[in-house]
Amino acid sequence: MAKYDAKLDAVFTALGDPTRREILSRLARGPASVSELAAPHDMALPSFMGHLRKLEDARLIATEKQGRTRICRLMPDAFLPVTGWLEEQRALWEGRLDQFDDYVTQLARKREK
Amino acid sequence: MAKYDAKLDAVFTALGDPTRREILSRLARGPASVSELAAPHDMALPSFMGHLRKLEDARLIATEKQGRTRICRLMPDAFLPVTGWLEEQRALWEGRLDQFDDYVTQLARKREK
DNA sequence: ATCATACTTAGCCATAAGGCTTAGTAAGTG
DNA sequence: CACTTACTAAGCCTTATGGCTAAGTATGAT
DSSP, X not given: OOSSOHHHHXXXXXXXXXXXXXXXXXXXXXXXXXXXXXXXXXXXXXXXXXXXXXXXHTTSEEEEEETTEXXXXXXXXXXXXXXXXXXXXXXXXXXXXXXXXXXXXXXXXXXXX | OOSSOHHHHHHHHHHTSHHHHHHHHHHHTOOEEHHHHHTTSOSOHHHHHHHHHHHHHTTSEEEEXXXXXXXXXXXXXXXXXXXXXXXXXXXXXXXXXXXXXXXXHHHHHHHHO
């Protein structure tokens, strides 16, 4: 298990922006061209392309040029590292059966002082 | 379902950094003071505090001053919006039973031109 | 009272993020 | 061939991020 995972960095960061999350939601319904994707977003096209590039860098989407059009599609496997990490965290947390005891101990220690 | 969710922004962005993910992993094992948390990270304390602040802003951790020490603990409920969003995406994707058909259609359309 | 510890505040710096405009290029359309 | 469409490239701007040092405050220990 890597201590530092560049893939997680890229994916989490990509998901940290509402425009990019909306793009993913749209693509979950099926592939679309750049201008189709851009239409709902009040933003100049070059700015929008920046978001697509981040998503592609994170491997959340893949794109392919068809003539003068670029088709984008979702790559749902890119979510796996994320769900995996979240699952690890949940396991760690739930492994701590003494969590509440510790909290009580903290409070007691505080009161003593 | 909000089109823009500031909570998701904050949480995903907070998770997009390896230092911050390591802090969370440590806290999943139990509460810790700032300097305990900082010890494994080769970084000046003020820089490290910046990461803690982001985690606290995202409500992923909560902190409390005990004397001159600040105790940090994990707030695991903050993960719920994230797992919720991921689940929505999965549902969207899996709802598209015709995903593969569409891909074939795209290819066919391309070949026609 | 003095000293050490554990943050905390302030401010600087470099790079990245996220927006813009303006000007290309490549592919269809007539 | 001219014209439109769909990106693409270049460069500028502002703010945010992530790091630093240096100095300050508050608490605990002697």
